[in-house]
Amino acid sequence: MEPFKSLDSVKLNFNHIKIWYTSGMGFFTDAYDLFIIGAILDIFNAYHLPGFTLTPLYEGLLASSAIFTAIIGQLVFGVLGDLIGRKTVYGVEASLLTAGAALSAFAPNVLWLIIFRSIMGIGIGGDYPISATIMSEYANVKDRGKLVALVFANQGIGSLVAVAVGAISAFTLPPDLAWRVMAFVGAIPAATVIYLRRKVPETPRYSALKGDTNNVEKSVEFVAKDTPKTEVRRVRIQRKSVSEFFSKYWLLLLGTAGTWFILDIAFYGTGIYSGPIVSSVLGKPASVGQEIVYAGIPFMVGFFGYFTAVALMDKLGRKPIQTLGFVMMAVLYGVVALLAVAKGAKLEGFLIPSTQAFALYALSYFFIDFGPNTTTFVIPSEVYPTSYRTTGHGISAAAGKTGAAITTFYFPTLLSSLGIKGILEMLAVISVVGAVLTLIAVKEPKLKSLEEVSQDSVVLEQSQETK
Template sequence: MNRSPFSSIDSLKLTFNHIKIWYTSGMGFFTDAYDLFIIGAIIDIFEAYKLPGFQLNSFYEGILASSAIITAVLGQIVFGILGDKIGRKKVYGVEASLLSAGAFLSAFSPNLLWLIIFRMIMGVGIGGDYPISATIMSEYANVKDRGKLIALVFANQGIGTLVAVAVGAISAYTLPPDIAWRVMAGIGAIPAATVIYLRRKVPETPRYAALVKGDLKEAEKSASFLGAKLNLSKIEVRKMSFSDFLSKYWKLLIGTAGTWLILDMAYYGTGVYSGPIVSSILGKPSSVGQEIVFAGIPFMVGFFGYFTAVALMDKLGRKVIQTQGFIMMALIYVVVSSIMIVTNNKVAGFLISSSEALAIYAMSFFFIDFGPNTTTFVIPAEVYPTSYRTTGHGISAAAGKVGAAISTYLFPTLLATIGLKELLVMLSLLSILGAAITIVFIKEPKMKSLEEITEELKGEKEEVKA
């Protein structure tokens, strides 16, 4: 019978071990989102209290905010390459160890320089988590639930954000500022630390074992982890050079890397500096604690976007969700900027009430998460061949973090020079470009096996024993 040698995995019903892999994979993204929000809260404390050794100017604020993001690029590229060269299993858990160590050490930083260094270590771990966790979930998932499961891994960001809002607000209200920021930084180490051991125990994926290593016994043993039986007789391991990979998949790389670059320019800029943006809409907060709560409002709205994406990922498809998300982001940015009254590049008011203006603006976070923030993570885990899957995902994620670093570093300067109104117009144009790239360069992987999507077994007759 000529069918995919992995059809027994593809046709499985959802099992407990699928959920176990989801939890094991997802905790790194909890910390990623926790960090995205909490560094803004930490910056708020540094600016409000001028703590010795942690005084900020616009240069150091940009460096501190973007330090973990910059090194995440390195982690995504390095771990992406290693995941394909030596295997997913051999590196899985290393990135979580770096992430946890960096977050923990950040809490004990004696000054700003050491805080930046420790956050850079954490950033390497965060970056490494993207290609490895996404690919492991993708290669173990069944076809029917694959989009949902990969999206659920990423949806841990939503939970991490809500926890960050709570930890940030409670710490700011109840603790002295020199202790509060350290508590905020250190708690980010806990979730990733809980899965280091579990990650070291996850078997190599059956697809990597069979299609890259050519070890059919290991593939069959790995499949038994899910209760599946492959019973493979023979699979030809096809070698593909990196130039061959680029030649065949360059259009897809433009699609996955280009859209992630654009998405993160919008998401990280508005995310890290959510406090100043929301405060410019609602008015100056009465305390740092209130500013942290203000900053969390868009993230709370975005939380529901993650799980809307999870629910509809395998129904609507990745391409539809990503395109509509970009279009709605563009529309919301235009609407908010058009109703904004500006004086000397400062928000003086709105043509509607400030609470209504904030409600409209916060919906951009819903469509970011029910849109490209989730799908740019899901799609690269599906559309590249097994031998370059973590590499393709790592390149795409690195492009996103480059966009995030640029945005996070430039946002304070742009807010001060051109103002929020013009910034939103710029983000609207970027979002339109993101929708266009999605339509032209992304192909829909919904309800197809990974081998059908990538055509890496095309023309090969694999015998599957009954």
């Protein structure tokens, strides 16, 4: 049975693109924030501004506060998205994100900056399960991986904008104004979609779960205008119990949550502290602005990875891309670590020119963004049943942000105790674990309907024909 055949087979159209834009702007801010907080830390450490002198504790909290609260946002909004609806909460997370980012720019001291960034983090976290699921539940089968990956690819755009804003601000503005401009710009993209999010119809799958016949028709027609009403008005999706969800999907949950946890250990640790890592490889730059530019080079390389994933997601499949990404991360981290010459935690050089070692390190960002950084976002939006789709995605994303929070908070300590060489060795090992876990516990959703891949319980009410 194909209960949403017209939706699954409709050609890519303008309303798909409209949902992509509406869903994607939160991820622009997520990636913008990932890079820009590193640039802000560079300014605070270089200039010791009044009220913003950093102790190790404050530096760790400032770097990780938005990540810790994102975990709360992912879990809370994930559960709410399944309990009361995707549309009901859509726009609330963008409002929190916008308010937190804007208020951060006016923080009077480091403590208030941590508080405001924590508010922003809840919004960022809430955006993950809701935006991914709305795009997934509206997409056609042929382009679903591409469309959900495109939502996430706004991270690539956010990264490049962050590099540009950070460098221009550092080069042209006084330090106390420069970091405030950097913080404020992150609020703008999310603010543009708050109204649009409130206007997106509830998804057809969730409407079928709630038995809302009128909205099933309305939402299917939103992207598939010529759908016969008789095709969708009888569709009902049966809600699974909590115990049934966990007993049936526990291995899959381990796969999607575990691989995301592993990915974010690498991505956020090296991302937020890109400046110190790059400086230790290439040498200390002449200015903070130059340090920001150097730190942004891996992000620029990673930009192409996002859109390579978009192009190949529905051709190669999610599972092969994720496995390849983890394997190449392990190879590149391992090679750079082998080439590094260290005395204790201190990096003394490389067996090859440092620029070549840096190029290999930067290439890891291509495979991060082409591979698990994109696929860990896409897969949970497809493989869980409608009644637990945002919950499954929220749990998986929260596991990722837990890995991000741990590594971000402890990265300065690890850097001083293990050094770059030791950190790269550690990341190589966990990347191998990520590849193995992908092969064992992750499903391939390519070119399958959401009902097929998630094993949803679908009923046609009049005939009681059950899938």
